[in-house]
Amino acid sequence: MPRVPGTRTGRNAELGLLAFAMIIVALYGAIVEANQLGKITTTFWVPAALLSILFLGLHLVVRFTAAWADPVLIPAVALINGLGVGFLRRLDIARTISKKLPEPGVFSGIGGRQLAWTLVALILAAVLLLIVRDHKAVSRYAYTLGLVGIVLVMIPAVLPASMSEINGAKLWIKIGGFSLQPGEFAKLALVSFFAFYLVRKREVLSLASRRVLGIDFPRGRDLGPVITVWLLSLLVLVFEKDLGTALLYFGLFVVTLYVATERASWLIIGLVMFFGGVYVAYLLGASVGGPFANFYDRASIWLDPFAPQYVSNEGYQLVQSLLGLGTGGLFGTGPGAGSPGFVPEVQTDFIFAGMGEEIGLFGLSALLVVYLLIVERGLRAAILVRDSFGKLVAGGMAFTLGLQVFVILGGITGLIPLTGQTTPFLSAGGSSLMANWLLIAMLLRISDAARKPATGGPAAQAGGPKQPPAQLHGAMTEVIKP
Amino acid sequence: MPEFVLTVARFGFLILLWIFVFTVVGVIRKDLFAGVRSKSIVATPRGVGGGVVPQGRPAKAKRGKAARQLVVTAGQLAGTRITLGEAHITIGRAEDSTLVITDDFASARHARLVPRDGQWFVEDLGSTNGTYLDRGKVSGPTPVPLGVPIRIGRTSLELRP
Numbered sequence: 001m002p003r004v005p006g007t008r009t010g011r012n013a014e015l016g017l018l019a020f021a022m023i024i025v026a027l028y029g030a031i032v033e034a035n036q037l038g039k040i041t042t043t044f045w046v047p048a049a050l051l052s053i054l055f056l057g058l059h060l061v062v063r064f065t066a067a068w069a070d071p072v073l074i075p076a077v078a079l080i081n082g083l084g085v086g087f088l089r090r091l092d093i094a095r096t097i098s099k100k101l102p103e104p105g106v107f108s109g110i111g112g113r114q115l116a117w118t119l120v121a122l123i124l125a126a127v128l129l130l131i132v133r134d135h136k137a138v139s140r141y142a143y144t145l146g147l148v149g150i151v152l153v154m155i156p157a158v159l160p161a162s163m164s165e166i167n168g169a170k171l172w173i174k175i176g177g178f179s180l181q182p183g184e185f186a187k188l189a190l191v192s193f194f195a196f197y198l199v200r201k202r203e204v205l206s207l208a209s210r211r212v213l214g215i216d217f218p219r220g221r222d223l224g225p226v227i228t229v230w231l232l233s234l235l236v237l238v239f240e241k242d243l244g245t246a247l248l249y250f251g252l253f254v255v256t257l258y259v260a261t262e263r264a265s266w267l268i269i270g271l272v273m274f275f276g277g278v279y280v281a282y283l284l285g286a287s288v289g290g291p292f293a294n295f296y297d298r299a300s301i302w303l304d305p306f307a308p309q310y311v312s313n314e315g316y317q318l319v320q321s322l323l324g325l326g327t328g329g330l331f332g333t334g335p336g337a338g339s340p341g342f343v344p345e346v347q348t349d350f351i352f353a354g355m356g357e358e359i360g361l362f363g364l365s366a367l368l369v370v371y372l373l374i375v376e377r378g379l380r381a382a383i384l385v386r387d388s389f390g391k392l393v394a395g396g397m398a399f400t401l402g403l404q405v406f407v408i409l410g411g412i413t414g415l416i417p418l419t420g421q422t423t424p425f426l427s428a429g430g431s432s433l434m435a436n437w438l439l440i441a442m443l444l445r446i447s448d449a450a451r452k453p454a455t456g457g458p459a460a461q462a463g464g465p466k467q468p469p470a471q472l473h474g475a476m477t478e479v480i481k482p
Numbered sequence: 483m484p485e486f487v488l489t490v491a492r493f494g495f496l497i498l499l500w501i502f503v504f505t506v507v508g509v510i511r512k513d514l515f516a517g518v519r520s521k522s523i524v525a526t527p528r529g530v531g532g533g534v535v536p537q538g539r540p541a542k543a544k545r546g547k548a549a550r551q552l553v554v555t556a557g558q559l560a561g562t563r564i565t566l567g568e569a570h571i572t573i574g575r576a577e578d579s580t581l582v583i584t585d586d587f588a589s590a591r592h593a594r595l596v597p598r599d600g601q602w603f604v605e606d607l608g609s610t611n612g613t614y615l616d617r618g619k620v621s622g623p624t625p626v627p628l629g630v631p632i633r634i635g636r637t638s639l640e641l642r643p
Binding site: 008010013017020021023024027028030031034035038039040071072075076079136203331332334335337359360362363366367369370373376377386387388389453 | 483487488489491492493494495496498499500502503505506507509510512513567577578579580581582586
């Protein structure tokens with residue numbers, strides 16, 4: 001933890017970058033209209049302007065409540081979010097053209113809905129920043145959060161299929177015309193719980209261990225609760241037929257453990273367990289079927305999406321995605337000039353494929369680097385922040401984001417078997433957007449604590465009367481008395 | 483819309499995306515080196531004189547007087563540097579310490595460093611295993627000369643100019 005007190009808060013740099021990002025979003029909208037409609041309407045800038053107002057609002061909240069927060073996070077995420085809205089609006093325009101309707105208004109269609117969800121997500125993020133002034137306070141509710149996480153994961157499994165199933169995956173709560181994906185929020189709650197628990201048990205986990213085959217294993221009783229949480233969410237997820245999320249939780253669990261104990265053996269154990277589990281699931285799927293049949297199908301499609309039995313039905317989506325990316329080539333067909341309509345679910349899971357066709361490898365890799373930078377800033381906050389809880393939460397959250405991008409991008413490019421995941425900030429969908437913006441708000445809060453210089457804080461009253469030490473929330477450190 | 487304009491827009495958009503990426507990297511780079519640049523701006527202990535280091539002149543010029551950095555020389559955090567300001571520095575295992583050390587022999591609130599008139603004092607905060615300045619146990623506020631190790635458990639710290 002080299003603490004280098006920065007002298008600049010970076011807020012002005014953030015504002016500048018934000019303006020830059022919004023110019024790119026507005027330009028994207030203009031090119032889409034030029035390609036789709038053959039002209040640029042007088043209202044092409046409206047979505048970008050509305051987004052600018054929203055992000056400006058968040059920027060102001062950050063300026064007043066987390067002045068030292070990382071300056072890169074908001075603009076980078078805003079760019080991706082803005083391009084997502086732009087791409088969804090592009091799909092709306094394409095749909096109205098094919099139906100010979102007038103061009104869609106700013107607030108209509110999935111693009112308009114995404115705009116509204118962005119508003120809600122940003123309000124939530126701002127509220128989180130306003131309420132949680134110190135990320136350590138979250139650890140006080142760690143057990144509650146753990147419980148909330150499990151309940152959120154379990155609700156869709158318990159609900160009847162009519163209230164929880166969309167496209168064969170039982171991971172929704174549908175009330176009226178409203179649908180919510182509780183697993184996205186469970187992710188955040190579980191990170192906080194894992195972080196809290198592992199901070200408390202860190203010493204025990206890395207000191208008291210049994211050595212088996214040169215690898216240190218912790219005692220079972222120390223690990224019990226976390227294993228329980230993990231198994232429970234995993235079991236539920238297998239029954240909810242969503243392996244992508246299961247992989248996400250498992251990766252999250254292993255990485256948090258690794259960060260907490262600094263033992264690479266955890267990564268080895270995790271990878272072996274994961275690949276072993278996947279292989280067993282594949283074999284079970286081939287012979288027994290049942291809950292594993294779904295996974296077996298996906299693995300077979302992944303191995304050969306162009307096989308005659310898959311190419312026009314189960315494998316159609318992946319094949320179209322690969323063809324789309326191939327059509328795009330190095331520089332893409334240009335925003336609005338491709339035909340993403342061929343890819344089913346292009347607005348959610350396959351948004352990368354649709355965008356990739358239009359912006360090409362060159363543009364897609366720029367987007368990926370932006371994701372990489374977001375994750376890097378999260379990990380940086382984890383390295384800089386001084387308390388272990390903050391480190392684990394920031395590290396875990398940044399890693400979750402990265403893993404999620406990997407899982408979905410690997411899926412649509414045929415690198416790994418496809419598992420349904422939303423692309424953070426890009427895909428249509430309120431739950432994903434809200435949860436990921438909350439995650440960013442938490443990262444902002446932690447990076448604020450990390451970058452704030454030591455002078456100026458409450459510790460600055462040097463030489464003053466001796467004050468009792470600030471209360472620790474719960475016992476975050478255990479004093480070992482010899 | 484002429485084909486030419488669309489082609490320019492298409493490539494212009496991609497180039498703009500990458501310019502954004504490099505601008506972001508530029509901001510991060512500035513952030514990384516903020517500490518190096520900030521040396522002249524971070525408040526130095528009183529009595530150092532202005533607290534402004536002339537550009538290009540290393541702090542070495544004021545030899546023997548001002549401590550600017552606290553460096554961890556041994557233990558798990560070896561290599562960690564803290565730029566000293568006017569605030570006191572608390573050392574211990576507690577999460578809200580300035581320097582959080584994960585040392586089995588350190589207490590939650592082990593010791594603190596306090597600046598007074600340009601001189602830093604080390605003070606033990608009732609730790610279980612004690613704080614040592616070089617070889618001697620610290621009982622009350624003790625002035626810390628530059629380069630003399632403060633030992634806490636397995637961790638060793640030094641003030642550096």
